[in-house]
Amino acid sequence: MNLIADILMAAGSFGAAIYCYVLSARLKKFTALENGMGSAIAVLSVQVDDMTKALEKARNSASGSATSLEGLTTRAETVAARIELLLASMHDLPDPAPRAAPPPAAAAPEPEDEDRKLRFIRRRSSRNDLEAAE
Structure with a gap:
């Protein structure tokens, strides 16, 4: 019985030694x-x-x-x-005094004709302008 206990004790201490060696190697790598x-x-x-x-x-x-x-x-x-x-x-x-009316204008503006139509003028660009842009 003592022999079996001694063998188990030696195996346990051998396992603990291997475990400590592995931990030591890992710790060295960790702290490098x-x-x-x-x-x-x-x-x-x-x-x-x-x-x-x-x-x-x-x-x-x-x-x-x-x-x-x-x-x-x-x-x-x-x-x-x-x-x-x-x-x-x-x-x-207090409220300010009313102002005097402005003097009449020298020439009355022409009344606008409602029938008057607007003209749009379109100009064609020359070929030289187009070639310069290209």
């Missing part, structure tokens, strides 16, 4: 920076850093734009209030 997943992870890490910097710049720009827009909105509201006040004060002004 020249090729494999290690290089991909390194590239992705650099890209994440670049995107973080770009995101921070965009946040700063957006906050600056928001501050500027808020100032412009406040200014526009102030100007709109002033315009409303000016329009309200325009209603209090």
Whole structure:
């Protein structure tokens, strides 16, 4: 019975050793920076850093734009209030005096004939123009 237990124990330890060797080889390939997943992870890490910097710049720009827009909105509201006040004060002004009639024109325009027909003139282009276009 002890012999069978020792054989099973040796087989199990031999299997674990093979498993560890295979994992070690895979881990070396995984962490190699020249090729494999290690290089991909390194590239992705650099890209994440670049995107973080770009995101921070965009946040700063957006906050600056928001501050500027808020100032412009406040200014526009102030100007709109002033315009409303000016329009309200325009209603209090008296009506202007009626204007004098314009002087009669020196020559009266000719009345248009309703029977008059429009003429259309069509011109034919010369051959030289067509040859130059081709």
